[in-house]
Amino acid sequence: MTTTTPLCGNDRPAPQKDRGSRQFLEALAREHGTPVFIIDHEKIRENYREFKKYLPKVQVYFAVKANSNPAIVKTLFDEGASFDVASMPEFMIVYEFIKDMPDKERQDFIWDRIIYANTIKPIETLEELNQYKPLVTFDNIEELKKIRAHAPQAGLVLRLRVPNTGSMVELSSKFGADPGEAVDLIKAAFDLGLVVEGLSFHVGSQCTNFENYVEALQIASSIIDECESRLGQKIRILDIGGGFPVRYNPDVRPLADLAAKLNAEFARLFPEDMQILAEPGRFLVANACTLVAKVVGKAHRDGKPCYYINDGVYHTYSGQVFDHCTYPVLSLTKEGPARISAVFGPTCDAFDTITLSAELPNLEIGDLVYSENIGAYSIASSTYFNGFPPAKVVHINR
Ligand SMILES: Cc1ncc(COP(=O)(O)O)c(C=O)c1O
Numbered sequence: 001m002t003t004t005t006p007l008c009g010n011d012r013p014a015p016q017k018d019r020g021s022r023q024f025l026e027a028l029a030r031e032h033g034t035p036v037f038i039i040d041h042e043k044i045r046e047n048y049r050e051f052k053k054y055l056p057k058v059q060v061y062f063a064v065k066a067n068s069n070p071a072i073v074k075t076l077f078d079e080g081a082s083f084d085v086a087s088m089p090e091f092m093i094v095y096e097f098i099k100d101m102p103d104k105e106r107q108d109f110i111w112d113r114i115i116y117a118n119t120i121k122p123i124e125t126l127e128e129l130n131q132y133k134p135l136v137t138f139d140n141i142e143e144l145k146k147i148r149a150h151a152p153q154a155g156l157v158l159r160l161r162v163p164n165t166g167s168m169v170e171l172s173s174k175f176g177a178d179p180g181e182a183v184d185l186i187k188a189a190f191d192l193g194l195v196v197e198g199l200s201f202h203v204g205s206q207c208t209n210f211e212n213y214v215e216a217l218q219i220a221s222s223i224i225d226e227c228e229s230r231l232g233q234k235i236r237i238l239d240i241g242g243g244f245p246v247r248y249n250p251d252v253r254p255l256a257d258l259a260a261k262l263n264a265e266f267a268r269l270f271p272e273d274m275q276i277l278a279e280p281g282r283f284l285v286a287n288a289c290t291l292v293a294k295v296v297g298k299a300h301r302d303g304k305p306c307y308y309i310n311d312g313v314y315h316t317y318s319g320q321v322f323d324h325c326t327y328p329v330l331s332l333t334k335e336g337p338a339r340i341s342a343v344f345g346p347t348c349d350a351f352d353t354i355t356l357s358a359e360l361p362n363l364e365i366g367d368l369v370y371s372e373n374i375g376a377y378s379i380a381s382s383t384y385f386n387g388f389p390p391a392k393v394v395h396i397n398r
Pocket of ligand 1: 066084117118280283
């Protein structure tokens, strides 16, 4: 993912957790070792229910890429969620939960509750996908020709390029057909004997500028109207993508505010029988996960204390690189006057710097630190660099 505006909302010191919760985290870290990545499934269920409460007309496809831990997929599966997958391995994570269903039920699930939302698919993937006849997205003519040749049974969704202004992670430079060429692309698909069932867009991840959604809905609505008047084709699926912002800090407006705008625009712009989908990733998992790590080294450099911990930007903190997010590092076990401190990851690369300005009390080797709201695009991009494996995952409230 790339960004135009490094606008991460959580670069302000977060309040410490209360003592009871900190003791609980410490007990988990003592039991399981560190680094430990704790997933709270009750929080995921709450997020899902909140989404459904404020956007009752919208079918929720969890974007598996945000955190593909199969237990998260299972929790959301049990809640009744649908899934956005972007690779064959992600598809198979979901498939695992439906493989033993009777044939018809399984096929209906794939039709109704999975979308393959990567506009670019290798030929081998299309050949494998074809038997499942899922919904797949596309945004260009070359992809259409590939789909015609290798997955003609798929249902198509055209992804549009829409404004990503101010979003923390922008996606429109890489994906989406220009609105001006959309109807011609849809015509080309029908001419090839394919069926375009829907339109989709993504306003950029952690989208705090709600006008992006409003503009995107307006664009989609005019294309749907033009399809009907020019091609005589009814488009009845509208996929509004992800982007739903997490309240990393109180300045981020709540989902309820965004939902009020969206619901009003749905009613104003689209017919009653329009099926509306969304692909939230971050919103469902970010605040459900906490990382606990341990201080494994300590030095004094450039006039400040430096702590070396056993997780870093090649691991769970990789979200600081790929997701443009910053995760405040807080002391779990020690209290005392805060000093501006540097916190580094465990690898031999100086790039493995989590922060040069954490506010931490005087820590010793063996002390524990933690970061909250670290569930999205974090452990998902963790590597084994330098031989350090990803953090151990522990589930609570499963
Ligand atoms: C196609 C698509 N859908 C959904 C998502 C999830 O977005 P978010 O985590 O902002 O909700 C992404 C994220 O990159 C995406 O590329």
